[in-house]
Each structure stands twice: as C-alpha cells, then as structure tokens.
Amino acid sequence: MTTESLLRATELTKIYGSMVALSNASIEVRPGEVRSLVGANGAGKSTLIKILTGAISPTAGEIVIAGRKVAPGNPRRMIELGIAGVYQHSNLAPTMSVLDNLYLGRQPTLGWGILDRHRQRADALALLSKYQIDLDLDARISELPPVKQKEVEIAKALALEARVMLLDEPTAWLSHSEVERLFRTIRTLKTRGVGIIYISHILDELYEICDTVTILRDGLVVEDCPVASITRPQLLKKLIGDKLASEASGQAGAQTRYPRGTGETKLACEGLSKNGAFDDVSFELCSGEIFCVTGLIGAGRSELMRVIFGADSFDGGRLIIGGEEVLIKSPISAMERGMGFVPEDRHRDGLMLKMSVGQNLVMAILTLISRFGMLRPGLMAHAVSRQISTLKIVPSNPQIAVRKLSGGNQQKVLIGKWLQKRPEILILDEPTVGVDVGAKAEVYAILRSLRAAGAAILVVSSDMEEVMTISDRIMVMRGGRVQGIYDANTVSEYDIVGHVGGQ
Amino acid sequence: MAQLAQGRWIGLSSVFRSGWMLPVVLIAICAIFTVIKPVFLSSENLLSIVHQVAIIGIMAVGMTFVIMTGGIDLSIGPVLAIAGVFAADILALTAGNLALAIGGALGVAASVGLANGLIVAYLGLPPIVVTLAALSIVRGVALLIAGPELHLIRGPAMFLFIGEGPILGVPFSVYLFAATVVLAVIVQYRTAFGLSVLAIGDNERAAFLSGHHVQRVKSLTYVICAIGAGLAGIVQASQVHTASATYGMGIELDVIAAVVLGGTSLSGGAGSILLTVSGVLLIGVMNNGLGLLNIPIEMQLIAKGLIIIAALTVSSREN
Numbered sequence: 001m002t003t004e005s006l007l008r009a010t011e012l013t014k015i016y017g018s019m020v021a022l023s024n025a026s027i028e029v030r031p032g033e034v035r036s037l038v039g040a041n042g043a044g045k046s047t048l049i050k051i052l053t054g055a056i057s058p059t060a061g062e063i064v065i066a067g068r069k070v071a072p073g074n075p076r077r078m079i080e081l082g083i084a085g086v087y088q089h090s091n092l093a094p095t096m097s098v099l100d101n102l103y104l105g106r107q108p109t110l111g112w113g114i115l116d117r118h119r120q121r122a123d124a125l126a127l128l129s130k131y132q133i134d135l136d137l138d139a140r141i142s143e144l145p146p147v148k149q150k151e152v153e154i155a156k157a158l159a160l161e162a163r164v165m166l167l168d169e170p171t172a173w174l175s176h177s178e179v180e181r182l183f184r185t186i187r188t189l190k191t192r193g194v195g196i197i198y199i200s201h202i203l204d205e206l207y208e209i210c211d212t213v214t215i216l217r218d219g220l221v222v223e224d225c226p227v228a229s230i231t232r233p234q235l236l237k238k239l240i241g242d243k244l245a246s247e248a249s250g251q252a253g254a255q256t257r258y259p260r261g262t263g264e265t266k267l268a269c270e271g272l273s274k275n276g277a278f279d280d281v282s283f284e285l286c287s288g289e290i291f292c293v294t295g296l297i298g299a300g301r302s303e304l305m306r307v308i309f310g311a312d313s314f315d316g317g318r319l320i321i322g323g324e325e326v327l328i329k330s331p332i333s334a335m336e337r338g339m340g341f342v343p344e345d346r347h348r349d350g351l352m353l354k355m356s357v358g359q360n361l362v363m364a365i366l367t368l369i370s371r372f373g374m375l376r377p378g379l380m381a382h383a384v385s386r387q388i389s390t391l392k393i394v395p396s397n398p399q400i401a402v403r404k405l406s407g408g409n410q411q412k413v414l415i416g417k418w419l420q421k422r423p424e425i426l427i428l429d430e431p432t433v434g435v436d437v438g439a440k441a442e443v444y445a446i447l448r449s450l451r452a453a454g455a456a457i458l459v460v461s462s463d464m465e466e467v468m469t470i471s472d473r474i475m476v477m478r479g480g481r482v483q484g485i486y487d488a489n490t491v492s493e494y495d496i497v498g499h500v501g502g503q
Numbered sequence: 504m505a506q507l508a509q510g511r512w513i514g515l516s517s518v519f520r521s522g523w524m525l526p527v528v529l530i531a532i533c534a535i536f537t538v539i540k541p542v543f544l545s546s547e548n549l550l551s552i553v554h555q556v557a558i559i560g561i562m563a564v565g566m567t568f569v570i571m572t573g574g575i576d577l578s579i580g581p582v583l584a585i586a587g588v589f590a591a592d593i594l595a596l597t598a599g600n601l602a603l604a605i606g607g608a609l610g611v612a613a614s615v616g617l618a619n620g621l622i623v624a625y626l627g628l629p630p631i632v633v634t635l636a637a638l639s640i641v642r643g644v645a646l647l648i649a650g651p652e653l654h655l656i657r658g659p660a661m662f663l664f665i666g667e668g669p670i671l672g673v674p675f676s677v678y679l680f681a682a683t684v685v686l687a688v689i690v691q692y693r694t695a696f697g698l699s700v701l702a703i704g705d706n707e708r709a710a711f712l713s714g715h716h717v718q719r720v721k722s723l724t725y726v727i728c729a730i731g732a733g734l735a736g737i738v739q740a741s742q743v744h745t746a747s748a749t750y751g752m753g754i755e756l757d758v759i760a761a762v763v764l765g766g767t768s769l770s771g772g773a774g775s776i777l778l779t780v781s782g783v784l785l786i787g788v789m790n791n792g793l794g795l796l797n798i799p800i801e802m803q804l805i806a807k808g809l810i811i812i813a814a815l816t817v818s819s820r821e822n
Contacts, residue, residue, distance in 0.1 A: 311712060335714040349712055352705035354772045363702060363713040366695040373694050417713065 004067060005030045006195040007052070007083065007164045012061035014047050021047040022058070023219045029164050029195035034186060036206045036227065037199045038239060039216030040408075040436040045199065048216070049166055052197075053085045054078035066163070084157035088169040088434060090149055092141045098152050099124055099137040102159050127159055132188045147178035151185060164195045169434055171205060175296040175462060176500065183209050201436050203232060204465065215239055239437055257472045258451065259487045261288025265323075266425055266456035269308070272317035277303035278480040281317070285425065290447060290457045292471035292488075294464075295500055300480035301460045302344055305427050308458075309341040310334040321425075337425075340364065340418030342411075344429035344460070350414045351402050357413055358384040358398030364417045387416040392442065408439025415446060426450060429460045444470050468493045476500055525766065525781045528814045529788065536792035543795055550673065556787030557680040558583075558735045558742075559754065560780065563761040564687045565731025567779045568724040570762050572704045573771025574623060574630040576725060578615065579732035579758060580751035581641035586612045586736030587746035588645055590662070591654040599659040605737060612733025613726050615641055620722030638755075645748035653745045666741030676738045683731070687776045700724060704771025760811055761786050785814060 007029045014022040022044040029035050039045045050056045052063070057073030064070065065081045092101050100107075102124050108116040124137055133151050141149060150170055157165055167186075171179045186196060186209055198210055206213065207227060215223040215238045223230070223238050230238075267285040272278070278300030285291050293301050306312045308319065310328035318325050321337050328334045331341065343349035352360055361384045362369055369379045384398045391412045393405075402413055411431065418426060428447075432440045447457055447470060461467050467474060474491065476483040476499040483499050536543040562579055569576045586608040593604040619637050623630045656662065668675040691697040699720045702710040711717050732751075740746040764782030767774030789810055793803045 309712070331712050332714045332716070341712055343709075343712055349706075349708045352702050352709060352772070354705045355701060359698060359701070362698075363710070363715075366698060366715075370695040373696060375693050375695060375698065377693075 005064075006066060008064045009048075009052065010062055010064075012048065012051055012058045012063075014044075014051065014056070015059045020219050022051070024061075025216065025219070025221045026224075027052075027197075027214050027221070029197060031163075031193040031195055032190045033212060034190060034196045034198050034210045036210035036213040037197050037216070038201075038206065038213060038235075040239060040438045043216040043436075044219040045216055047219075049085065049168065049197075049199070052078070052166065053083060079160060082161055082163035083166070084160060084162035084164070085166045086150070086153045086157060086168065086170060090153065092149060092152060092156075094140075094142040096141060097137065098135050098139050098141065098144075101141055101152055102127075102137075102156050104156070124155075124159070127155060131155070131158055131185070131192060133185055145178065147174050147181050150174070150182060154185065154189075158189075158194075162194065164197065165189070166197045166199070168199045169201070170198070171200060171202065176464075176497070177296070179205070201434070201440070202463070202465075203235065203437075206235075207232070236437065257488050258289050259472045259489060261286040261451070261456065261472065262454065264288075266321065267308070267458075268320040269304075270318040270320065272304070272307065272314055272319065274300075274303060274307055274312070274314045277307075278477070281477075281482055283475055283482065283485055285456045285458055287424070287454050287456045288451055289472040290451055290459060290470050291473050291475065292459045292461055292467045293475045293477060294461055294467050294496065295477035295483070296462075299477040301477050302429055304477075305341065305429050305458070305460055308334075309339060309427055311341075335364065335421075338421075338423055339425045339427065340421065340423035342414050342418065342426070342428040342431055344433065346410055346414050351410060353403040354401060356399050357388070357393065357402055357405065360402050360413050361387050361398070361417050361420070365420050368421065383420045387419060390419075391416045391446065406436075406439075408435040408442075411435050411439065411443060412446075415443065419446075419450075422453070423450075423455060425456045425458065427458045427460075430462065431459060432461075432463065432466060440466075464493055464497060467496065524817060525764065525778060525785070525814070528817055529781055529785050532785065532788055532792070532810070532814075536788070536795065540792075540795045543792060548791065548795075550677075552784070552787045552791045553677050553680070554674050555791065556783050557674075557676040558739055559757050559761060559786065560680045560783040561683050561735045561738065562728075562731050562754070562758045563765075563779050563783050564683050564776055565728035566758050566762050567687070567765070567767055567774055567776055568691075568700055569630075569728045570704075570759075570767050570769060571700050571771060571774040572721050572724050573707070573769075574721065574724065575634065575759070575769070576616075576619065576728045577631065577634040577755050578619060578637035578641055579728065579735075580754045581638055581645055582612050582615050582729050582732035583736040583739065583751035583754065584746075584748050585615070585641055585645040585648070586733035587740035587750055588649040588654060588748055590737050590740050591656050591746035592649070594656060594658075594662060595654070599662070601659060601661050604662065608737050609730055609733045612729045612736070616726040616729025617722065619729065620725030623725065624718040624721040642748070649746070649748040651747075651749065653747045656740060656744050656746065663741055663744065666738050666743075676742065679734070679738065683734070684776060684780055691776050696720060696723070701772060701774075704768075704773070706772070757786055764811065764814060 005028045010026045011024045012022055012026070013024055025044065025048055027048065037045060051058045051072060054073055054075035054077060062069060063072055065083070070077065070081060093104060099120060103120055108119045108123065110116045121137065128135055133155050135148060135151060135155065141152065154165065170182060174182060189196060200206060210227050213223065213225060213227050213230065214221055215235070217239065264287045265284045266287045270282050272281045281304060295301055303312065307314045310330045310333055319328060320326065326337065328337070347353065352363065362380055365383065369376055369383060388396050388398060393409050393412050393416065402410060405413065432443055435443065451457055459470065471488045473485060474488055474496060475485045476496065478500070486496070542548060566576060566579065589611050590604045590608040593600065593607045597603055615637060619634055622628055622633050664675055666676050670678065699710065699715050702715060703717055703720060707717060739750060761782035762779050763769060764785055765775065765778035767779060789807050793806055798806065
C-alpha cells in the first residue's frame with residue numbers, strides 16, 4: 001500500500017452550535033482499498049460522509065483528492081473529482097430504463113437536444129464490460145430486483161468516472177445470495193483501482209469484504225487499522241463500549257431459549273394461503289416465545305405477516321386466536337385481539353415522519369388516551385414519557401419531529417407505540433434493518449422483556465446473526481411454503497442457512 | 504415536564520415556533536398600507552376587513568382539515584350557492600322558519616360533502632377530480648332548482664341578523680367566524696380525530712397499520728369542509744339579502760390560497776387552523792388595502808397574485 005491515496009481527509013472537525021459532531025477525524029482511501037467505516041448512530045458517521053460528498057463544510061480540517069487540496073462544501077465539485085455516494089435509499093427514476101438512468105441528466109446528444117442513442121448505448125456497454133457488471137440496459141428499474149438496482153447505482157457512479165465510492169448500507173434490502181453477487185461486483189471494482197468506503201452495521205460483511213476499518217465513536221476516530229488485525233470482540237468493544245458489546249454478540253441471553261414459551265397457543269395458522277404470495281402455511285405461536293420466520297426475499301414472509309395483521313386478505317385456510325377461528329378483516333380488528341405490528345419499511349409504512357415523537361408514540365392507542373373522542377393530555381403525556389424513558393429514546397424531547405431521529409431511535413419509537421397497550425401478540429418485520437449495533441442490542445432487550453411478560457412474539461428476519469441471537473423457534477420459508485420449523489436449541493446457524501438456500 | 508403536564512407538547516407551541524413568519528408578513532403589509540393611507544388602521548376599517556373575510560374564513564377553516572389529509576375540495580363555491588338557495592327557498596315556502604332554513608341549507612351542504620368523501624375515501628379516486636366533478640354537478644343542480652335569477656330574502660329579521668346584526672358593534676358573522684375557529688382549534692389539537700387527520704396526511708399507510716379509521720376520517724373531513732361552505736352560504740345570503748345559484752364563482756381559489764398561505768402542505772401532514780386564519784386575514788387585508796388605494800380591479804387581481812407568491816416565498820424560507 002505505497003500508492004498515493006485517492007482521498008485523504010485530515011483532522012476534520014464539525015461543530016454545530018455547542019455540539020461537536022466530529023472531532024479531528026482523519027480518513028484515507030487508496031486505489032483498490034475497501035475501507036469499512038463503522039460507528040453507532042450519532043457517532044459522526046453521517047457528518048463525515050456529508051463532508052466527503054460536499055454536502056456540508058467542516059469547521060476545520062482539509063481534504064486532499066489525488067494529491068490536490070480541495071475546497072470543501074461543494075457537492076458538484078466532489079462528483080467531478082470522482083467522489084460518488086450510493087445511498088441506502090434509491091436515487092433512481094423507477095419508471096425509466098437502466099440505460100436512461102445511467103446517463104440521467106447528462107445524456108450524450110447530437111446537438112439541439114436530440115439524444116445520441118447509439119453513443120449512449122455503446123458507452124454503457126463498454127462501461128459494464130469493463131467492470132463486469134451484468135445488466136439488461138432496456139429493463140425498467142422498477143422491475144429489477146434490489147441487488148440489480150444497487151448495481152445500476154454503482155454503474156451510474158462509474159459512468160461519472162468515480163474513483164472513490166461511498167456505499168451506505170448497500171446490503172440493507174438484499175438477501176443472502178444477492179449480497180454475494182454485490183460482493184463480486186465490489187471485488188471487480190477493487191481490481192480496477194476504485195477505492196471504496198463501505199458503511200454497514202453488519203460485522204460479517206466487514207470481515208468478508210473490507211481491507212481496513214475506521215471506527216468512529218462520539219465524533220472521534222477510535223481505531224484505524226487493517227481488518228485482519230482486529231478481532232470481533234475487540235471491534236465491538238471499540239464500537240459501543242464493554243457492556244453493550246456482550247449483549248449484541250449474542251452471548252448474553254442467547255443460552256436461555258424458551259421454545260413454545262409457556263405452552264399456551266396464542267395464534268395458529270392452519271393451511272393459510274394467499275395466491276401469488278404463500279401457500280399452505282401452518283404453525284402455532286405460543287405466549288412467552290420469540291418465533292422467528294426466516295428465508296430469502298420473496299419467500300412470502302412479509303405478505304404472511306400483513307395477512308395475519310389484517311392488512312391484506314387471504315384466499316384459504318384458517319386463522320385461530322386463543323382457540324377460536326377468527327376473521328381479521330382490518331388492522332383495527334387485529335388490534336382488538338391484542339396484536340401489534342412493526343412493519344419492515346419504517347419510512348413507508350411505519351412512522352409519521354413530519355409528526356413528533358410524542359404523537360407517533362400514541363398513534364396506536366388513541367382510544368386509550370381519549371374519552372368521547374377528546375384527547376386527555378395528562379394520559380397522553382404520561383404514556384409518552386413512560387415509553388421515552390423505558391426505551392431510552394434519544395433525544396428525549398417528545399416534541400421533536402421523528403424524521404430528525406437516528407434510525408435506531410426511530411425504530412424504538414415504532415416499537416414503543418405498541419408497548420403501551422401490552423400487546424399479547426407482537427409481529428415485527430425486520431426489526432433491526434438499518435439500526436446500529438447498540439440500538440440492536442436494546443431492541444433485543446425489549447423483545448426479551450416482552451417475552452418474559454408473556455407476549456407471543458413473531459419476528460421476520462433475514463439477518464442470520466439476529467435469528468440465532470433472539471429466536472426460541474425458527475420457521476424457514478421458501479417460495480411461499482414452510483420449509484420447516486426448528487427448535488433454536490437444537491439447530492445450528494449452518495443448518496438454517498442451508499435450509500434457507502434450499503438444500 | 505411542566506409543559507408535558509399541560510399537554511402543550513401536542514403541537515400548539517410548535518405552531519408558533521415554526522409559523523411566525525406569516526404573521527410578520529401580515530403586519531408588514533398592514534404597516535405599508537397604513538403609511539400610504541393612515542385610514543387603513545382605523546378601527547372601522549379593521550373591523551370591516553374581518554367582516555369581509557368572515558365568509559372565506561369559515562370556508563378556509565373547513566378546507567384546512569381536507570388539505571391536511573392530503574386532499575382538496577374544489578366544490579365549495581357551488582355548495583355555498585346551493586346552501587344559500589335552499590335557505591332562501593325554505594324561508595319563502597315556510598313563511599320564515601329559521602331552524603328549517605338553516606337545517607336544510609347545512610343538510611344539503613353536508614350531503615354533498617358526504618358524497619365527495621365517500622367517493623374519495625372508499626373508491627380511492629383522486630380528490631381533485633372527484634370534487635371538480637362535484638363542482639360541475641352541484642352548480643348544475645343549483646341552477647336547475649333556482650334558475651339564474653336572484654332570490655330575494657325578506658325575513659325573518661333573525662336570518663338577516665346572521666350576516667350583519669351587530670353585537671357590541673361587531674357584526675354577528677364575525678362572532679360566527681371566531682366560533683368556527685375556536686371549535687376547529689379544539690378539534691385539531693384536542694381530539695383523536697384531529698390527530699388522525701394529521702396522521703393520515705403524513706403517512707396514510709402507517710395510519711392504516713396503526714388502526715386508524717382512515718376512510719371514515721377522510722370522509723368526515725369533506726363533510727366538515729362542505730358544512731363550512733354551507734354556513735358561509737347562509738352568511739352570504741343573509742348579508743346581501745339574496746341568494747343565487749351563481750354565487751361563489753371562483754371563491755375556492757381565495758379559500759385554498761388562504762389555507763396554503765397559512766403553511767398547510769398541499770401534500771398533507773402539516774397544517775394549522777390558526778395559521779390558516781393568518782392566511783385569511785392576509786387575503787382580506789390585500790383586498791381591502793388595494794381597494795382603499797383606488798387601484799383598478801384588474802391591477803388588484805394582478806397585485807394580489809404577486810403578493811401571494813411573495814408572501815409564500817418569504818414564509819417558506821423559514822424552513
């Protein structure tokens with residue numbers, strides 16, 4: 001690694017009012033290097049990314065790109081200099097073709113605004129073959145699976161001659177095999193000399209794909225070293241401190257599992273089917289257990305959860321709650337039967353982003369905090385402050401708009417809105433997607449305490465580490481069917497991965 | 504914690520925090536008019552401004568709820584007209600039965616709102632198209648019932664009191680406007696319905712998954728909006744002692760402008776009755792001030808449009 005660095009930022013500091021978001025942080029990326037940038041939410045990661053992409057100017061510090069000092073705070077200039085960001089949420093135009101998206105806003109023309117279709121296509125083909133990316137240029141973005149959309153974004157950045165790519169949680173919506181595919185693309189980028197800053201909460205990925213790691217905590221770079229020279233426990237400790245580290249690594253609490261919980265069946269599905277989504281699904285969920293449903297994307301898990309919660313209808317089979325067959329025709333009737341539901345996509349389905357933390361926390365309990373339709377501010381304030389303090393939501397001000405919170409705290413708000421009701425059955429779809437390690441541990445602690453209180457908890461998760469950490473029983477779904485239900489005490493992660501993949 | 508206990512965190516204080524710009528603009532425009540025409544600031548003139556905006560104001564309050572859910576109601580002009588016509592005709596037919604006239608007028612308005620609401624909420628059609636169709640249908644029905652001519656209202660005195668009748672020197676319609684505002688503020692901040700309206704406008708899918716009666720609440724906002732228009736129709740008929748199927752042409756534009764000036768987002772999820780009132784006053788002040796300056800009507804229209812854009816630019820800057 002003696003080559004000149006593509007990007008070198010030294011002693012970046014960013015101060016907002018009295019708050020120091022980033023303090024003397026330095027980061028460097030060389031050609032062909034995949035550098036992992038990790039840190040809990042609020043550690044200064046996004047501030048650093050924003051400075052590197054030119055979205056904000058640092059209070060102090062300097063940025064050098066390919067040996068030249070750059071004036072910060074100019075996003076356009078950063079793109080011209082080859083710094084490209086690929087973010088968690090897609091920036092593609094969904095109804096347009098791959099080809100159009102690659103050159104969106106700067107299509108080659110024949111003059112007079114007429115597109116040079118031939119050149120555009122030739123350029124695109126050359127680009128894709130150079131980086132060995134396999135994409136159908138005429139496919140519509142909305143018809144592509146998530147991993148291909150990610151690749152389109154990467155190709156789009158490459159079309160801009162990106163030298164350094166910031167990948168922010170690139171695997172957040174991808175399944176296991178898709179992650180492998182993305183990693184192949186990243187390895188090709190490496191051999192072509194592209195530098196990558198890889199941001200992810202998933203430590204497995206860090207160890208698999210990254211060469212070096214920069215760890216941020218409380219605005220400081222607490223470690224900068226080759227990945228090979230730091231063990232997982234050391235890394236976790238640096239990341240979040242000692243106590244939380246043992247929680248998250250799955251050692252604490254993982255030993256005591258409660259398959260079938262108290263033995264009392266809360267909810268049972270018998271041959272539940274929905275055309276085009278899932279078929280003949282049967283299982284029993286007991287109170288006092290955490291029942292994980294895992295599988296690949298497209299296995300029909302999320303659809304099943306929506307049906308159980310009454311958000312969608314089903315075509316066949318029976319749903320039994322507390323021993324009697326029920327017809328749940330809306331979320332309202334599901335809630336009357338003691339259910340709560342934390343959806344997968346918290347921005348699209350879960351939160352009222354413009355509204356306050358307090359308002360979001362009472363969204364599912366309006367009937368409990370009102371009388372004859374009139375809200376009772378005392379009860380409302382009490383419910384809100386209770387959830388904020390038990391869930392340790394930060395900042396603790398209930399008036400702040402939810403969109404200003406970090407991902408982990410948003411997720412806590414989303415879970416918190418069901419807790420006030422003491423749900424008997426809580427369904428959570430991918431409860432820790434895009435949540436940092438510290439908040440993950442807190443979410444697990446919440447689920448465990450609900451379990452201890454006798455709730456039946458149904459969790460959909462694609463994160464194997466999560467499944468093995470929290471589940472009492474595991475159901476694997478594949479292609480809309482139940483592949484098997486396993487006791488978490490007697491099954492290994494290796495076996496589950498095998499079942500998920502279809503062996 | 505003191506704030507928590509008073510329940511003020513529900514959102515009232517944040518309105519004042521985030522929406523201070525519009526009142527400032529309003530005061531600035533008043534100051535300009537006062538400098539040019541000192542008579543602008545006289546109590547008679549200020550009262551007449553409030554009196555003039557009572558009709559738009561009552562309608563804008565109802566419209567705010569619809570727009571907060573992310574909807575819109577373009578049919579309020581004809582609803583105002585048909586409510587006035589119903590009131591006038593019932594008064595004529597029943598020899599001045601006040602309760603029946605008001606009940607009939609509000610009833611017909613509410614049923615238009617209910618039809619709009621049911622179609623928008625349960626059939627899922629776009630509100631702009633549904634209420635545009637309703638605009639045409641209701642105007643047609645009003646003309647069918649009343650013809651193009653004016654219907655004179657001779658009494659009773661109680662009906663004529665609604666629009667003009669002074670209490671302590673202030674016209675009754677101003678009290679009516681104020682009462683509508685107070686009621687709407689309570690509904691917005693102190694009822695489960697008010698919270699639901701905002702939640703639906705912010706994220707309808709999430710509101711559905713949180714167990715809100717999304718369709719019922721949406722329908723109800725259109726009913727509220729139409730009742731507001733019906734009440735405005737009664738006030739107008741009372742003020743001018745006539746009713747006509749052609750009243751309220753284009754009034755929806757002033758009403759929607761007032762709501763949007765108040766910072767209610769056309770995409771839903773954010774809004775406030777009190778800021779809508781500022782928007783209403785701004786429109787009233789402009790109409791009044793430009794009139795005082797003897798600016799010809801065509802120039803007034805142009806000036807009004809420009810001032811709306813300028814005010815919106817300034818007040819959206821604060822975000």
